[in-house]
Amino acid sequence: MKLQLEKFGKTLISRELGSEAFKAFQTTLRGLPKDEELEIDFSGILTLSPSWADEFLSRLLNQLGDKLILLPSDNLSVHATLRILKEVNQRPFRTK
DSSP states (O other): OOGGGGGGOOOOOOHHHHHHHHHHHHHHHHOOOOOOOOOOTTTSSSSSSSHIIIIIIIIHHHHGGOOOEEEEOOOHHHHHHHHHHHHHOOOEEEEO
């Protein structure tokens, strides 16, 4: 399954909004077959803050492990945020 993060907005900021997005996505995630991977697509995202991404992506990583795959992005805020999360979590995200 591919998730366009843009469905949550183009500017993804604040811990509170990331947590709300994560909770809202849980219903969709429950319908995901256990062996299916979840690909995160950053297309259309203007800003991704570490706080939003920690609440959403880090929690997905804890929930899905290696079934979570981040698709390539040329967005500098995405790159910087993922670098921060990798350091904080001491766990890299799987990428394509």
